[in-house]
Amino acid sequence: MTKPFSFSITARDGRARTGAIATPRGVVRTPAFMTVGTGATVKAMFPEDVAAAGADIILANTYHLMLRPGAERVHRLGGLHQFMHWEKPILTDSGGYQVMSLAKLRRITEDGVTFQSHIDGATIELTPERAIDVQCLLGADIQMVLDECTPFPATRDEARASLDLSMRWAERSKAAFSERAAPGQALFGIVQGSVYPDLREQSARALIGMDFDGYAIGGLAVGEGQDAMFDMVEVTAARLPEDRPRYLMGVGTPEDLVGAIARGIDMFDCVMPTRSGRHCQAFTWRGKRNLRNARYAEDPTPLDAESWCPAAQYERAYLHHLVRSNETLGAMLLTYANVQFYQELMARARDAIIQGRFAAFADDIRRRYADGDEDDG
Incomplete structure (x- = not known):
C-alpha cells in the first residue's frame, strides 16, 4: 500500500519550525531547500552528488519538460525519476512563471495561456488541466496549481484581477488533480496578491477553502525588495494552516532564507546556488x-x-x-x-x-x- 503524503512539526523556535514532509519516495526534512533541476538535470552536477550534498528533494520545471523532451515521452520512458536518475522526491512547478517570462507572444484568457515556444515557435496551450496532466505524466511527488505570476509593479486593480484568475485556475487544477493523481502525490496552492496585504489574505483564505496539501507563496522576489517581500511573507504565513507545509517560491540568498524561516516558511527553491557556481x-x-x-x-x-x-x-x-x-x-x-x-x-x-x-x-x-x-x- 502506498504511503500517504503527510507533514509533521517536531520543534519550534518563535515562528521558525522544523519537521518533515513524508512522501512515498522519502522524507523531506524541513526547512528544506530544493535545488533546481529545470530540464531533468541539476546543471553541472551528477544526481548522486546532489543527493550526497544532503538534498532530500529537487525541483523540475513543467514548462521546459513539456516542450522538450515532452511529458508523454518522459512517461513512456518510465517517468521523471527514472529518466533523470533521481530516486528521491521531486516537486514540479506549474510552468506559469516560465510562460510569463520566456514565452513569445503569450495570450492569457479565462481558459489558460496560449503561447509560442521559445525553442521552436510552436503554438502551445497551457490550461490548469494540462498543467496537472503534464505533472502527473512526469510523476512528480508534489505538484503546483497553474497560476498567473502577477508582474511587479502592479496596481491594486491589476493585482486583484490576476489574483481572481489564479484562484479560478486553482479550483480547476484541484479538480483535475483529484481525477488524475496517483496515490501519495500532493498538490499545493499558490498565494498571490502582489504587495497588497489584504489581497494576500484574501488569496490565502480562498486556497484554504479548497483544502490543498500545502501552500506556496508566489509572486515575490520579482523586484519588490527584501523588506516588502518579508512583509508579505509574514502576513501570508500567519494566515496559512499550521499543519501544512509553506513554500516560498524562487528565494533566494542566505539572508533571504533565514529571514523567511524566522517567519514560518518550510520550503524554498532558487537557481542562485547553481547559476552562481557557473558564474x-x-x-x-x-x-x-x-x-x-x-x-x-x-x-x-x-x-x-x-x-x-x-x-x-x-x-x-x-x-x-x-x-x-x-x-x-x-x-x-x-x-x-x-x-x-x-x-x-x-x-x-x-x-x-x-x-x-x-x-x-x-x-x-x-x-x-x-x-x-x-x-x-
Missing part, C-alpha cells in the same frame, strides 16, 4: 567569493574549510585557474560547493530551531554576509 561565485561560511578575482591567484587555502563538501576543499588558487581558463571543472566544483552550502545552511537552521537558538543563528548568517563579498571576518 564563478561561491557561497561559503565566510561570505560570498568571486573566484575570478586576482587575489586568489596564489591563495593555497581551501575554498571553505568550514564546509564538509569535498569540492570546497579544493585550493582557491586552483579554482581561480579553472575559472580564468574557462575549464568546465571550475563550474562543476563551484556548483557542487554551493549546492552543498545551501544544504548545510538548512541543516544548521534545523539544528538551531531544535536547540532554541534560531534567532542567534540567523543574526550570525546576516553578519557573515552583511559586508559583501569575500569578508574573511
Whole structure:
C-alpha cells in the first residue's frame, strides 16, 4: 500500500519550525531547500552528488519538460525519476512563471495561456488541466496549481484581477488533480496578491477553502525588495494552516532564507546556488567569493574549510585557474560547493530551531554576509 503524503512539526523556535514532509519516495526534512533541476538535470552536477550534498528533494520545471523532451515521452520512458536518475522526491512547478517570462507572444484568457515556444515557435496551450496532466505524466511527488505570476509593479486593480484568475485556475487544477493523481502525490496552492496585504489574505483564505496539501507563496522576489517581500511573507504565513507545509517560491540568498524561516516558511527553491557556481561565485561560511578575482591567484587555502563538501576543499588558487581558463571543472566544483552550502545552511537552521537558538543563528548568517563579498571576518 502506498504511503500517504503527510507533514509533521517536531520543534519550534518563535515562528521558525522544523519537521518533515513524508512522501512515498522519502522524507523531506524541513526547512528544506530544493535545488533546481529545470530540464531533468541539476546543471553541472551528477544526481548522486546532489543527493550526497544532503538534498532530500529537487525541483523540475513543467514548462521546459513539456516542450522538450515532452511529458508523454518522459512517461513512456518510465517517468521523471527514472529518466533523470533521481530516486528521491521531486516537486514540479506549474510552468506559469516560465510562460510569463520566456514565452513569445503569450495570450492569457479565462481558459489558460496560449503561447509560442521559445525553442521552436510552436503554438502551445497551457490550461490548469494540462498543467496537472503534464505533472502527473512526469510523476512528480508534489505538484503546483497553474497560476498567473502577477508582474511587479502592479496596481491594486491589476493585482486583484490576476489574483481572481489564479484562484479560478486553482479550483480547476484541484479538480483535475483529484481525477488524475496517483496515490501519495500532493498538490499545493499558490498565494498571490502582489504587495497588497489584504489581497494576500484574501488569496490565502480562498486556497484554504479548497483544502490543498500545502501552500506556496508566489509572486515575490520579482523586484519588490527584501523588506516588502518579508512583509508579505509574514502576513501570508500567519494566515496559512499550521499543519501544512509553506513554500516560498524562487528565494533566494542566505539572508533571504533565514529571514523567511524566522517567519514560518518550510520550503524554498532558487537557481542562485547553481547559476552562481557557473558564474564563478561561491557561497561559503565566510561570505560570498568571486573566484575570478586576482587575489586568489596564489591563495593555497581551501575554498571553505568550514564546509564538509569535498569540492570546497579544493585550493582557491586552483579554482581561480579553472575559472580564468574557462575549464568546465571550475563550474562543476563551484556548483557542487554551493549546492552543498545551501544544504548545510538548512541543516544548521534545523539544528538551531531544535536547540532554541534560531534567532542567534540567523543574526550570525546576516553578519557573515552583511559586508559583501569575500569578508574573511
